Amino acid sequence: MGAFIALKEAPRNAWMEACVGIGGPMLGSFGALICNVLGEMFAQPLFIALAWFGYFLNLFNLTPVGMLDGGRIVTALSRWLWLPGFALLLWFGWKYPNFVIWLIVLLSLPRIYSLFRKRTEEEQRYFEVTPSQRWIMSFLYFGLIAILLFGMHVAQQDLNKYGVRSHGHGRDIIVQ
Numbered sequence: 001m002g003a004f005i006a007l008k009e010a011p012r013n014a015w016m017e018a019c020v021g022i023g024g025p026m027l028g029s030f031g032a033l034i035c036n037v038l039g040e041m042f043a044q045p046l047f048i049a050l051a052w053f054g055y056f057l058n059l060f061n062l063t064p065v066g067m068l069d070g071g072r073i074v075t076a077l078s079r080w081l082w083l084p085g086f087a088l089l090l091w092f093g094w095k096y097p098n099f100v101i102w103l104i105v106l107l108s109l110p111r112i113y114s115l116f117r118k119r120t121e122e123e124q125r126y127f128e129v130t131p132s133q134r135w136i137m138s139f140l141y142f143g144l145i146a147i148l149l150f151g152m153h154v155a156q157q158d159l160n161k162y163g164v165r166s167h168g169h170g171r172d173i174i175v176q
Helices: 014-041 045-061 069-076 079-095 099-116 121-126 131-161
Strands: 165-167 173-175
Touching: 014 045, 014 069, 014 131, 045 131, 069 079, 069 131, 079 099
Parallel strands: none
Antiparallel strands: 165 173
């Protein structure tokens, strides 16, 4: 799961960047849903655990910061969404220390600076999005977050049904 976005040319505007950014998490969420369905159909908790992980990974990817897809998507919504996203990433890095999280935090700093500094007229045009585009992307972004949270909940309930529990203090480890 996950991909590196490589375009032949840079997106022309924030709407295009958001459309590219939302595609990966939507497909990844669909893949996690397929794992969940297969796990239920064949009574295989491994597939359900993979679904839970897929939901979580896509939800993390929607964090509005850095080179994550959430950072690309919220450029069409509001640059101010980067601040709670950055705070969430800092909290996550403090709570669950991990080199990759801190690398994302570090690599996000130049982008955050560029979002909040004074922009030229040309740079300002990049972020111009119509109200209908903003509503559509808001619906897709926040709707996908809600669906992923619900999917994680359902997958965890299914795992509990099969006797698979998470253990530990602050760290979830799937043990059967």
